[in-house]
Amino acid sequence: NAGVTQTPKFQVLKTGQSMTLQCAQDMNHNSMYWYRQDPGMGLRLIYYSASEGTTDKGEVPNGYNVSRLNKREFSLRLESAAPSQTSVYFCASTPEMRGNEQFFGPGTRLTVL
Amino acid sequence: GQQVMQIPQYQHVQEGEDFTTYCNSSTTLSNIQWYKQRPGGHPVFLIQLVKSGEVKKQKRLTFQFGEAKKNSSLHITATQTTDVGTYFCAGPDNDMRFGAGTRLTVKP
Numbered sequence: 001n002a003g004v005t006q007t008p009k010f011q012v013l014k015t016g017q018s019m020t021l022q023c024a025q026d027m028n029h030n031s032m033y034w035y036r037q038d039p040g041m042g043l044r045l046i047y048y049s050a051s052e053g054t055t056d057k058g059e060v061p062n063g064y065n066v067s068r069l070n071k072r073e074f075s076l077r078l079e080s081a082a083p084s085q086t087s088v089y090f091c092a093s094t095p096e097m098r099g100n101e102q103f104f105g106p107g108t109r110l111t112v113l
Numbered sequence: 114g115q116q117v118m119q120i121p122q123y124q125h126v127q128e129g130e131d132f133t134t135y136c137n138s139s140t141t142l143s144n145i146q147w148y149k150q151r152p153g154g155h156p157v158f159l160i161q162l163v164k165s166g167e168v169k170k171q172k173r174l175t176f177q178f179g180e181a182k183k184n185s186s187l188h189i190t191a192t193q194t195t196d197v198g199t200y201f202c203a204g205p206d207n208d209m210r211f212g213a214g215t216r217l218t219v220k221p
Contacts, residue, residue, distance in 0.1 A: 033209070040122065042201055042211035043156065059210065090155060101146065101158035102209075 004105035021076040023091030032074035036087040119212030134215035136202035145204035
């Protein structure tokens with residue numbers, strides 16, 4: 001099993017460009033998450049999907065959209081990138097939202113110039 | 114909104130010394146999780162605490178959940194160079210908030 005995979009690993013964008021970060025898990029998990037990690041600030045939840053067909057905002061959703069394409073895949077889209085979105089983005093999954101550990105992907109390092 | 118605060122931000126120890134990181138929440142937590150992130154890596158789950166006053170051990174690591182379920186700690190006895198990384202607390206799982214983390218460095 002590959003666990004949680006993310007593409008791309010690195011990306012550089014110019015302000016105003018758009019892009020989609022891809023995430024997939026092969027563990028048959030119901031719940032998936034997108035976080036961003038900035039120096040000294042831990043991880044902050046952007047969006048989550050408790051189950052296939054549902055998505056909800058987390059702590060810092062502004063400037064992002066998500067799609068739960070199917071049970072395996074959960075994508076994060078930046079419609080018009082801004083320098084403030086320079087960060088490391090992690091996708092995670094868990095069997096159910098409650099009472100379970102989260103499994104993280106390797107992360108995408110995004111720089112917006 | 115809910116906040117999870119973690120101290121200290123950094124800790125540098127000599128190999129063999131003990132290490133402790135503390136986590137405090139502004140609200141009562143239904144559960145709390147601890148994660149470790151090695152430099153350049155991704156967070157990896159260590160443990161979950163659910164019960165008031167709960168204490169769990171994993172080899173040299175001891176995790177505690179406060180009686181009021183608003184604070185938690187992670188203690189490492191006799192640190193080793195393999196303990197290097199950032200330790201995060203997080204919770205609760207239905208509204209996940211991560212602490213800022215404590216970055217541990219160990220001098221051989």
